Each structure stands twice: as C-alpha cells, then as structure tokens.
Amino acid sequence: MLRQASTILPIRASRAGLNEITENLASWLSQAGIHNGLLTIFCRHTSASLVIQENAAPAARRDLERYFARLAPEDGPYEHDDEGPDDMPAHLRSALTATQLSIPVEGARMMLGTWQGVFLFEHRRGTPEREIVLHLIGE
Amino acid sequence: MLRQASTILPIRASRAGLNEITENLASWLSQAGIHNGLLTIFCRHTSASLVIQENAAPAARRDLERYFARLAPEDGPYEHDDEGPDDMPAHLRSALTATQLSIPVEGARMMLGTWQGVFLFEHRRGTPEREIVLHLIGE
Amino acid sequence: MLRQASTILPIRASRAGLNEITENLASWLSQAGIHNGLLTIFCRHTSASLVIQENAAPAARRDLERYFARLAPEDGPYEHDDEGPDDMPAHLRSALTATQLSIPVEGARMMLGTWQGVFLFEHRRGTPEREIVLHLIGE
Numbered sequence: 001m002l003r004q005a006s007t008i009l010p011i012r013a014s015r016a017g018l019n020e021i022t023e024n025l026a027s028w029l030s031q032a033g034i035h036n037g038l039l040t041i042f043c044r045h046t047s048a049s050l051v052i053q054e055n056a057a058p059a060a061r062r063d064l065e066r067y068f069a070r071l072a073p074e075d076g077p078y079e080h081d082d083e084g085p086d087d088m089p090a091h092l093r094s095a096l097t098a099t100q101l102s103i104p105v106e107g108a109r110m111m112l113g114t115w116q117g118v119f120l121f122e123h124r125r126g127t128p129e130r131e132i133v134l135h136l137i138g139e
Numbered sequence: 140m141l142r143q144a145s146t147i148l149p150i151r152a153s154r155a156g157l158n159e160i161t162e163n164l165a166s167w168l169s170q171a172g173i174h175n176g177l178l179t180i181f182c183r184h185t186s187a188s189l190v191i192q193e194n195a196a197p198a199a200r201r202d203l204e205r206y207f208a209r210l211a212p213e214d215g216p217y218e219h220d221d222e223g224p225d226d227m228p229a230h231l232r233s234a235l236t237a238t239q240l241s242i243p244v245e246g247a248r249m250m251l252g253t254w255q256g257v258f259l260f261e262h263r264r265g266t267p268e269r270e271i272v273l274h275l276i277g278e
Numbered sequence: 279m280l281r282q283a284s285t286i287l288p289i290r291a292s293r294a295g296l297n298e299i300t301e302n303l304a305s306w307l308s309q310a311g312i313h314n315g316l317l318t319i320f321c322r323h324t325s326a327s328l329v330i331q332e333n334a335a336p337a338a339r340r341d342l343e344r345y346f347a348r349l350a351p352e353d354g355p356y357e358h359d360d361e362g363p364d365d366m367p368a369h370l371r372s373a374l375t376a377t378q379l380s381i382p383v384e385g386a387r388m389m390l391g392t393w394q395g396v397f398l399f400e401h402r403r404g405t406p407e408r409e410i411v412l413h414l415i416g417e
Binding site for chain 2: 338
C-alpha cells in the first residue's frame, strides 16, 4: 500500500557556496518508514538552490563555485540590487541550477551514483536560515 | 488512500519573458480534490520553459530576462535558424532553465516560499499558445 | 489502486553530446503495467545529464552541443583536472542542465509535446556506460 510523508528541513549553510546535505536527507529517510519510492527535495528560496555534484573532490566543488561566480558575476549591469551586490547574481545562479530534485529511493536510501552528493547551493554571503521541503511517496 | 489527478493547462503568454502562472496553478489545485501531495508541472515545449523566481520585484524579473538575452543571444553563431533569430536562443534558454518542476502540496496549496512565484518563461516573440501538463498525486 | 515500478537502465552513448533515449524510455513504459501516472528519470552521474530538446532538427542539436562547449569550455581556469580536460567542463555542463526529469504518463506513453525528445547529454569523450534510474508511479 503506497503512502507518503513530508517534512520541512531547516538548514543554515556554513558559508556561501556548495554545502553538502546528503546526510541530512539520509537521516530523515532512514526513519520515515517508507522503503521504496520517490524523494522530492524542494528549496523554498530564490537565492539558494540545489545541485547534485561530485561528492569526493573538493577541487571540483571550488571550480564549480568559481564558475558560477564568473557566469553570473556580482558586478553585472543589474537594476535590482535592493539587498546588495550578491542579491541579483543569487537569483540568476538559482535559475541556472535547480529549485527541486526528485530521487528514487530503494531500501530507505537514495539511489545516488557512487560519486553523487546533494548540495544546497547558498548564493548569499549572509547565509540566512533556509527551508527545504522533503516529500516522500512509496511503500 | 492516495490518488492522482491531471490536466492540460493551455496558456498564452502576454509577452516574451517571464509570465507568472502561480494563480493558474493554485486555481486548479483548489478544486482538484487532493489536499496533500506532490504537484508536477511539465512544459510540453522546447522553446518555452519554467522558472521559480522572486514574485515581488519587477526589477529582478527584468534583470533575469536581460541576463538570459545576453547569455544566449539572438546573434549567436547558430546553424539552426529556420524560424528566425529567436529560434535557437529559445532552445538554449530552455535547456538552461527547467522543463519540469515538482512542488509539494499541503492543504491544497503549493508549499512555495514567501517570495517564490512560478513563471512560464516564454522565449518566442510570437507567444504561441502553450500546453502545461499538471499532475497531482496525494490524498 | 496506485502502484509503482522502477528499474535501472544501462546506457552507453554512441558519442559525446546529445543521445536520444526517448525510445528506450517508451519501451520500458510500454511493459511496466502502469498506464497513467508520473515517470521520473534520474541520471546517476555528475558528468552526464538529461535534457528535453527538439527531436526533429539535427542542426538544433549541433548548435546546443556547440553552445555548451563555449559556455563551459575545456580550456577554462580549472583546478580539478584529474581525468583530463573534459573532466571539469562535464561537471559544469551537468550542473547547468538536469540530473532528473519527471514526465506525466497517459495511456502508457509520456505526455511529451510533438517536438520533444529526451536526451542523455554525455559530457565525456570516453562515453563510459551510464545508469539511468526509472521510477513510475500511477495506476
């Protein structure tokens, strides 16, 4: 019999950039009581986002952060800067990555590949507290 | 007992760029008869896409439109231009944003953050009629 | 009565770039025994990704490949290059496109638009074997 569960996970990044949350998700999954199904991760913000990336090489993580800093730079020709120079690039970097991810679950574990980790991509230097909604459906 | 519902939502953008569709989605949700679950929004096109963005500041919306106009410009070195100069950039901007979004639902409302709105990102100046598939599963 | 099914689809791209997998997905769907619901496609890698794109014009496909080659070039200022010059751009191109897609299903067929195809975007020249997880829920 299929059923569902959900929760809101509050998270504060330790710094702007990629913050791995794989363990936070795994921990909730391990006690949600649904073993096989689909986990959806939803970020309730437009200045932070989600990315699945290489979980082993810190250099890859730094390259990815530097790349997005070049691709959507702080010194762009922006009209919207109410909250400072990291405001508009945060929205752009969010639009270029993901606000939501769904990951199949088997044996109460995400079916991630060997080198995959799930990251909160915090785009604001102030690292405000964030809310991630988790929704799990399955049996 | 879990169940599902779905529909095809026809939408014509009023102009190229970000067109908020949050209310269109909320309106269907309010009468779909499923209160808690997961809403999936699927755009049946490769020259229009979906973005969750800041719903309050029009300047942020304009900046985002101008950013994608620079990032995937009309005057690029494209081979494919059967339908004019806004044809290939439309495909690129779609690939860089989202074709599908899934959003958890509680009390028959999307669990969006305070500043989040759902937008159809219309990339063609001709603003053809578009079809968005909505799928809702829950109870 | 809702139920679910899942499988792991092994795929090896014939070349780096966009490889259409629509038929592979359709083939599994046609025998999964669930007619209406939601199909989720999850790529278990950080150097290959998923894109829904124009399935008719080969020129559009080539333009898209060339665009991402310019946007995240091989000769960037990368720190991480353990596996060669196509290593870090592969991670960047994955982050810019999708690791996961969910597509509504009706009559055992994906509700794709007329011009939409699902592609594995292989970013490594060595085209290693890849694993795509398919999860289907519905009735």
